[in-house]
Amino acid sequence: xKKLIIANWKCNPxxxxxxxxxxxxxxxxxxxxxxxxxxxxxxxxxxxxxxxxSAKSLGGFVFGSQNCFWEKSGSFTGEISPLMLxxxxxxxxxxxxxxxxxxxxxxxxxINKKLRVALEAGLKPILCIGETKTEKEQGKTKNILKQxxxxxxxxxxxxxxxxxxxxxxxxLILVYEPIWAIGTGDSCNxxxxxxxxxxxxELLSVLLNPEILKNIQILYGGSVxxxxxxxxxxxxxxxxxxxxxxxTPEFPKLLTKLI
Ligand code: PEP
Numbered sequence: 001x002k003k004l005i006i007a008n009w010k011c012n013p014x015x016x017x018x019x020x021x022x023x024x025x026x027x028x029x030x031x032x033x034x035x036x037x038x039x040x041x042x043x044x045x046x047x048x049x050x051x052x053x054s055a056k057s058l059g060g061f062v063f064g065s066q067n068c069f070w071e072k073s074g075s076f077t078g079e080i081s082p083l084m085l086x087x088x089x090x091x092x093x094x095x096x097x098x099x100x101x102x103x104x105x106x107x108x109x110x111i112n113k114k115l116r117v118a119l120e121a122g123l124k125p126i127l128c129i130g131e132t133k134t135e136k137e138q139g140k141t142k143n144i145l146k147q148x149x150x151x152x153x154x155x156x157x158x159x160x161x162x163x164x165x166x167x168x169x170x171x172l173i174l175v176y177e178p179i180w181a182i183g184t185g186d187s188c189n190x191x192x193x194x195x196x197x198x199x200x201x202e203l204l205s206v207l208l209n210p211e212i213l214k215n216i217q218i219l220y221g222g223s224v225x226x227x228x229x230x231x232x233x234x235x236x237x238x239x240x241x242x243x244x245x246x247x248t249p250e251f252p253k254l255l256t257k258l259i
Contacts, residue, residue, distance in 0.1 A: 004238060
């Protein structure tokens with residue numbers, strides 16, 4: 001399976017012109033990638049135009065959105081549905097990002113509903129989980145990750161195993177994003193991240209059947225740049241979620257190392 005490098009542009013840039021320039025700088029490199037796929041996640045407002053103008057590009061990249069709603073259509077002012085995104089040409093959707101949990105007060109239950117509908121609409125969810133600095137210092141990392149997975153995937157571990165959602169979970173991308181590492185420059189030590197990776201694999205192996213498990217990719221995110229990115233891939237992660245650095249020349253530099 002190809003490694004996934006996800007560019008989360010967050011609420012940037014502020015003009016379509018800059019978004020196109022940023023996309024062009026990435027596109028130049030992606031056409032040379034063989035074993036890596038780049039998922040570009042711009043703000044909603046740029047998706048349509050970037051997808052349209054990229055139709056004749058050489059590839060190596062696809063598009064994702066940074067969020068979606070938990071219904072396919074209806075009276076939900078201001079919301080964007082997973083079906084709209086799928087029909088537009090989006091392949092992935094980021095769900096459960098800690099910034100949405102913090103600033104938009106998204107709960108585990110909301111993320112669980114979004115995940116189900118995103119899967120139904122045919123989007124591949126990029127599900128983020130991670131602990132805070134305090135939780136890490138209190139030695140609670142594993143419990144927190146287990147609890148988040150339980151809430152996001154279903155509301156009960158037992159149910160998850162037999163859940164009707166399970167068959168489509170093979171499109172799931174799980175990202176370990178320690179909250180204390182996001183946007184701080186304080187990236188997780190690759191050795192510690194690898195320990196979490198083993199734990200997540202073990203946890204998923206109890207929850208899901210091997211057929212589904214073999215398709216699930218686990219990524220690392222949190223202050224990734226061109227210097228540290230490869231360390232996570234070398235310790236066994238299936239890719240990276242890149243925030244701030246995806247808006248700078250750091251990103252093409254990181255991708256160049258993956259050619
Ligand atoms: C993120 O957006 O999820 C992220 C990891 O951001 P950054 O790379 O800036 O830490």
